[in-house]
Amino acid sequence: MLKGKKVAILVGPQFHDEEVPVPRDYLRQRGAAVDIIGLDSSELTGKYGRLTLIPDREIGKSRAEDYDGIIIPGGGAPERIRVDETALQFVRDFWRTGRPFGVICHGPQVLISAGVLNGVTLTSYIGIRDDVKNVGGKFVDQAVCVDGQLISSRHPGDLDAFNETFARALAGELVDAAEKELTPLEALQVAISREKGAQDFYAAVAETLNDERVKNKFKYLSAIEQGHFDQLS
Amino acid sequence: MLKGKKVAILVGPQFHDEEVPVPRDYLRQRGAAVDIIGLDSSELTGKYGRLTLIPDREIGKSRAEDYDGIIIPGGGAPERIRVDETALQFVRDFWRTGRPFGVICHGPQVLISAGVLNGVTLTSYIGIRDDVKNVGGKFVDQAVCVDGQLISSRHPGDLDAFNETFARALAGELVDAAEKELTPLEALQVAISREKGAQDFYAAVAETLNDERVKNKFKYLSAIEQGHFDQLS
Numbered sequence: 001m002l003k004g005k006k007v008a009i010l011v012g013p014q015f016h017d018e019e020v021p022v023p024r025d026y027l028r029q030r031g032a033a034v035d036i037i038g039l040d041s042s043e044l045t046g047k048y049g050r051l052t053l054i055p056d057r058e059i060g061k062s063r064a065e066d067y068d069g070i071i072i073p074g075g076g077a078p079e080r081i082r083v084d085e086t087a088l089q090f091v092r093d094f095w096r097t098g099r100p101f102g103v104i105c106h107g108p109q110v111l112i113s114a115g116v117l118n119g120v121t122l123t124s125y126i127g128i129r130d131d132v133k134n135v136g137g138k139f140v141d142q143a144v145c146v147d148g149q150l151i152s153s154r155h156p157g158d159l160d161a162f163n164e165t166f167a168r169a170l171a172g173e174l175v176d177a178a179e180k181e182l183t184p185l186e187a188l189q190v191a192i193s194r195e196k197g198a199q200d201f202y203a204a205v206a207e208t209l210n211d212e213r214v215k216n217k218f219k220y221l222s223a224i225e226q227g228h229f230d231q232l233s
Numbered sequence: 234m235l236k237g238k239k240v241a242i243l244v245g246p247q248f249h250d251e252e253v254p255v256p257r258d259y260l261r262q263r264g265a266a267v268d269i270i271g272l273d274s275s276e277l278t279g280k281y282g283r284l285t286l287i288p289d290r291e292i293g294k295s296r297a298e299d300y301d302g303i304i305i306p307g308g309g310a311p312e313r314i315r316v317d318e319t320a321l322q323f324v325r326d327f328w329r330t331g332r333p334f335g336v337i338c339h340g341p342q343v344l345i346s347a348g349v350l351n352g353v354t355l356t357s358y359i360g361i362r363d364d365v366k367n368v369g370g371k372f373v374d375q376a377v378c379v380d381g382q383l384i385s386s387r388h389p390g391d392l393d394a395f396n397e398t399f400a401r402a403l404a405g406e407l408v409d410a411a412e413k414e415l416t417p418l419e420a421l422q423v424a425i426s427r428e429k430g431a432q433d434f435y436a437a438v439a440e441t442l443n444d445e446r447v448k449n450k451f452k453y454l455s456a457i458e459q460g461h462f463d464q465l466s
Contacts, residue, residue: 078360083360112364127312128312128364131342131367134368
């Protein structure tokens with residue numbers, strides 16, 4: 001089913017002991033090649049001490065375009081990956097390809113730092129929900145969420161749903177709305193959804209601010225976006 | 234030295250095994266009363282499994298105004314505390330008192346969700362640096378940072394500096410600039426610093442955005458703030 005497909009799983013110290021091997025083994029069993037990519041080649045221990053592994057490759061010697069899909073599992077690793085500029089560049093390069101991008105649990109922390117989540121709908125571990133929202137991501141609480149290229153899940157309990165959905169995306173069975181030839185009506189719906197996302201974002205930012213003057217500026221931005229949304233609807 | 238002072242330490246599951254007991258014992262040895270406040274009264278195990286404790290009080294039965302200082306240590310607990318609305322209200326209530334507020338490591342995650350960090354200078358565990366910046370906090374990398382009522386540190390290695398500074402704040406030896414009678418010149422300097430903070434925030438947000446239209450709006454906001462800053466300087 002996935003023969004010829006190549007997937008990168010990004011890891012670092014304190015990787016999640018289930019969220020790395022479970023998707024890796026699932027994809028390999030279906031014929032995909034999987035590289036575990038570390039920040040360097042050091043042996044790593046999982047957050048719960050149940051697994052150690054040596055990365056197959058280092059991020060500095062890897063190229064985004066060599067992979068058909070990427071997964072960033074959770075644990076404490078994303079907080080190490082997100083402060084590594086080489087890793088962030090790899091992530092941005094891969095994001096631009098539009099190919100399937102999986103994040104589990106704390107994985108979206110890397111996407112927050114890569115600056116790509118504005119207007120994107122996703123799920124995550126609930127403890128980083130506000131950080132997702134603060135960069136304009138639209139948080140939903142569900143086992144697996146697909147928005148264009150991004151496939152996201154909340155925690156190890158979602159891995160079955162995540163694996164199945166990610167494999168389908170890799171096999172080309174889920175097609176990104178942006179990649180399809182859109183009818184004018186579909187294009188309008190995408191535009192409406194994006195305007196709504198921006199509007200919600202500004203309104204939410206306004207809510208979190210104490211400074212009345214700054215808050216009012218965000219409210220103003222939100223009102224402008226609401227106007228765009230109304231025009232398109 | 235701290236006799237008559239009462240401090241709350243907020244904890245939850247996966248609290249940091251050193252960052253809870255070390256400040257607690259330091260403050261008690263100097264005469265302060267310290268309450269460990271949990272989300273409920275359940276026994277808790279530290280992130281590294283080296284310590285278990287039963288909270289002295291539950292957050293739902295505690296009042297912010299009863300305390301002279303508050304500390305939110307790190308570990309995994311802040312990600313549990315920040316999704317508890319009762320805890321966030323306690324934190325906002327305490328923040329408004331202007332009394333010493335200590336955060337260590339992942340502790341600022343709670344302040345991000347409480348919506349109080351815009352324009353505030355602080356340090357934190359480096360892995361959440363971008364989340365701090367994304368809500369308008371100004372991140373600095375140093376052992377202990379004081380901005381008004383907020384005393385922040387990065388990790389357990391900073392605890393000596395944190396404890397000493399927090400105790401001084403509790404004893405009234407560090408005075409919040411906002412609490413003092415300001416001379417007109419000092420007031421102007423505070424205003425300049427706040428404008429600069431807002432400007433830096435908008436510029437930084439603009440940098441992280443891919444959508445040119447939204448990016449340009451933030452650049453525009455940043456330019457407006459730069460104008461205010463120039464007028465005041």
